[in-house]
Amino acid sequence: MPSPLIRRARPAYPILLVLLAPLLVGGCATTRPGVPPGGAPTPPTVWATGDQPASPGPPPSSATPSGTAPARPAPTVGPPGAAPRAGLRHVFPVRADDVSYHPTHGVYPATDLFADCGEPFVAVTEGTVLEVSRTDRYSKRGPQGPDNGGLSVSLLGDDGVRYYGSHLSAVATGVDAGVRVRAGQQLGRVGRTGNANNVCHVHFGISPPCTGEDGWWIRRGVIWPARYLDSWRRGGNREPAAEVTAWQRRHGCPKAP
Template identity: 55%
Template sequence: MSRGEKVPAVPLRRNLAYPMVALLATLAAGCGDAQPAADRPSFHTSGTGAPASSGSATASTSPTGSPTTAGPSVTATRPQYVFPVQTADVSYHSTHSAYPAADLFAACGAPVVAVTDGVILEVSRVDRFDKRGPKGPLNGGKAVSLLGDDGVRYYGSHLTDVTVGIEAGVRVRAGQKIGTVGKTGNANNICHLHFGISPVCARTGDWWVRRGVIWPAKYLDAWRRKNDTSPARTVADWQRARGCPTAP
């Protein structure tokens, strides 16, 4: 998806497990890392197919190096992608308030998996969000960010818990469980996964980039259909145009 491209609206569908009234109320109030939305979102409701693949994490050297401004690489070997929430009942929408990202609504405890092969960059196992504190740095609550082998960073937050063994520097495979859907952080007490796609930039700590810079819905739609559509080129284009912002 190139810069400026709009994600097409998707017809409203019914999700029996998560009434639309509750979801729209959540978006109106602002959820996760977001502020109140200006647009009425279009919802996608889907089952995600096969369950997450099993397997233990394998430790590797933690990523190092200074912040980079180089864009993510488009790997010669076609990477595999997996829908991030492995449950039969999950809803998401093509818009997000304030910045590009996606909120995937599912039951608390539903498995969250690595969307592609890669190495864990950051893990937050403690929910330090405080409504009286600054909005932004701690909004995600319990969270995991992953550097995919495609050079793209993937971020999931508001988790109930992070899977044992998932730590910075650990290598994971596409479909490997990394946590569970929850409502930690600034999730407005609604179970969902905040999902962001971004360039690696500072690797850790740069929450204003990590939370998401391109619209994920196009890729979520493809991964749900088991189509390995990569966001690497779109992320690279975004970074070439904007670099790595050093502040929100």
């Protein structure tokens, strides 16, 4: 059943995703209803100069890889001069009045956040931008996985968790690898790049910040985000750090999908 938090009635589509899953390894292929089918040096603290963060307010009013070829930061980025911090503020990643999502997603843990193209995609928490892709390199005839996300941004939160959003229509000015951002600050806009199947949404993944190689199969998501999204859109502050840390202790940083 769809999440009880979904405001809009939408046809159930998890069965379709399951049927298509063998063809969709590594990315999204969801259809919105009504639309056709360490030890490196720490970087200096530099704040993004693009769209400014919104003032704190209530999360969106309705609720329910993508990999890229990202621009990689020179150093391994972490919270500047500090260990991961607990108790950080977390916010819902799409700032819009009409957002929906479902707790399931294809063949790996992630969530697709459906909203109109152009709506703001924002930083879930305070942190440092890890990877940015401003070029859509996806091709249906090419490898399925590395470029599925189209335009994307990943953020290493000061909680030690990587948050990834892809299929964007644009990345905000000043949002580059190594730049510091605040919770609620705009990182880009909802779009349909990559393998978004012409449906406006953001693919949202949560993962550990494994570095050293492309790792799109980790960046796209390793734990289910829905219960955290449910909390954030209600104004809560449920933190995924413990679950991400537990996952990494079990799996490390896998070298292949």
